[in-house]
Amino acid sequence: MKLFGYWRSSAAYRVRIALNLKGLSAEHISVHLVKNGGEQHSPEYAELNPQHLVPTLxxxxxxxxxxxxxxxxxxxxxxxxxxxxxxxxxNLEDKAIVRAMAQSIACEVHPLNNLRVLQYLVDEMGLDEAAKLKWYHHWIIQGFAAYELLLTRYSGRYSFGDSVTIADLCLVPQVYNAKRFNVPLEAYPELMRVFDECQQLDAFKQAAPEAQSDAS
Amino acid sequence: MKLFGYWRSSAAYRVRIALNLKGLSAEHISVHLVKNGGEQHSPEYAELNPQHLVPTLxxxxxxxxxxxxxxxxxxxxxxxxxxxxxxxxxNLEDKAIVRAMAQSIACEVHPLNNLRVLQYLVDEMGLDEAAKLKWYHHWIIQGFAAYELLLTRYSGRYSFGDSVTIADLCLVPQVYNAKRFNVPLEAYPELMRVFDECQQLDAFKQAAPEAQSDAS
Structure with a gap:
């Protein structure tokens, strides 16, 4: 397998954790999202992924x-x-709840705060750094407040019970990202406990952005 | 089953189509997203759905x-x-591609253009109507251009082959929404052909926003 990704991409980070947890190896190919106007827009990559996004497996x-x-x-x-x-x-119901928890990040938080959206806010809409950060923080706070409530219902050692699920694979990269943008996270103690718990695992450690060969 | 939704919510619209295709009935309960500051923020509904979003099943x-x-x-x-x-x-690969097509709408287009985001752009960021529409159109164009390319690879009668899939259930409400915001759609002939094909089916017709009892 080949995984086209980028060290700082939250979405690629999710897939790296999944590969590691399952003990699967893949050739990691870096698509630099910033250099040269974004390598994801190259004709070769667009052929592979018409959405011009990472990751592609x-x-x-x-x-x-x-x-x-x-x-x-x-x-x-x-x-x-x-x-x-x-x-x-x-179990059918449990699976649905885990998917919903994952999607509460992947469909409600991350799409609003990923690189192309932040670039559009600055480049096309003329937002300054403070306004961009206000936008970023707003959607994190909305999403994490809801996730914290979901955890009070469903968490065990991890987001849902005592096994790692795709919900954790969405949560951890989003928390990583939120820290990078200095979002205060004290209001989400259970979320941060689950984050810390996941970070103990080698599969998560080895998937971290800084551990990637294209980190700079 | 009970489905808490709203006639104009694209996400609720997807689920209505799914119920209809499967011949399942549910009690439809309207959560008015605009009236009274948004009924999705009521304590009763927030208990049911901590994300304050529709739908909830x-x-x-x-x-x-x-x-x-x-x-x-x-x-x-x-x-x-x-x-x-x-x-x-x-089939494993086909299923993954259909999910990816559905997510190309549900994770990349809809989250940027739903009601709470448009409200934030206007109420918090002070965008005027023209700037709001520019934002709306931009993400539709990005998403639909990619979807059109995916269709050239995978479409048959519908988005993926000759059976209706969750990809169609995401596409149709998004096109409905794009028309409401006057996005020119001539550049996506295959996408519009699939949209029209779906609209022939009773399951889609009966799920349309105007056919709901809370339409106004």
């Missing part, structure tokens, strides 16, 4: 190579193809 | 009632519990 089966975009789809694909160290509960 | 099993947020999680839950009229292919 390239895998092969009996039909040949195929490429897959969207980190949530990639994580579920890996989980179905390689069932060891499952990332979702088997 | 309430279903019951042998353990009692449970509530589920996030339209993507809800659609997959319904699909697993009620396998008739499947919303995903069975």
């Amino acid at each position: 390239v895998d092969s089966n009996e039909m040949g190579e195929f490429s897959l975009s969207q980190s949530m789809a990639i994580m579920e694909y890996l989980d179905e193809k390689h069932p060891q160290a499952p990332l979702l509960p088997t | 309430v279903d019951s099993n042998e353990m009692g009632e449970f509530s589920l947020s996030q339209s993507m999680a809800i659609m997959e839950y319904l699909d697993e519990k009620h396998p008739q009229a499947p919303l995903l292919p069975t």
Whole structure:
């Protein structure tokens, strides 16, 4: 497998954790999201991923190579193809709740705060640094406050019970990102406890942005 | 089952189509997103859905009632519990591609253009109507251009092959919404063909915003 990603991309970070938890290896290919106006816009990469986003997973089966975009789809694909160290509960209702928790980050927080949106706010809308940060903090606070409430219902050692799930794989990169933008996180004690718990695991440590070869 | 939704919510619209395709009935309960500062912020609703978002599905099993947020999680839950009229292919790779197509709308377009974001742009950031529309159009164009390319690879009668999938259930409400905001759609002929094809089906017609009892 090949994983096209970028060290600071939260979405690529999720997939790196999934690969590590499952003991799968992939060739990591860096797509620099800033250099040269963004390598994700190159014709070669756009052919692989028409959305011009990272990550893209390239895998092969009996039909040949195929490429897959969207980190949530990639994580579920890996989980179905390689069932060891499952990332979702088997029970129908539990699985749905875990997906909903993951999506509360992946569909409500991250899309508003990723690089292309922050770039648009500054470059096209003329926001200054303070206004950009206000926007960033706002959506983190909305999302984390809700997640903290979900944790009071569902958490065990991790976000949902005592096994790591895709909810944790979405949470950890988002907290990492929030720290980078200096969002105060004291209001979310259970969320931070789960974050710290995950960070004890090698699969998370080795997936961290700073541990990637393209970190700078 | 009870579905808490709102006639104009794209996310609730997705779930209504899923219920209709599967021939499932649910009590539809309207959560007015605008009236009284937004009924989704009421303490009763926030208890049900800490994210203050629609839709919420309430279903019951042998353990009692449970509530589920996030339209993507809800659609997959319904699909697993009620396998008739499947919303995903069975093949692993195909399923992953369909999920990625759905997420290209649900994680990249809709989160940037839903009501709470547009309200924030106007109320907190002071954008005028023209600037708000520019923002709205920008993310639709980005998302639909990518989707059009994905369709050239994967479409048949519908977004992926000849069966309706969750990709169509995300696409149709987003097109409906884009039309409401007067986004020119001529540049996406295949996308519009798939939209029109879906609109022929009763399950889509009956899920349309104007067909809901809380439409105004």
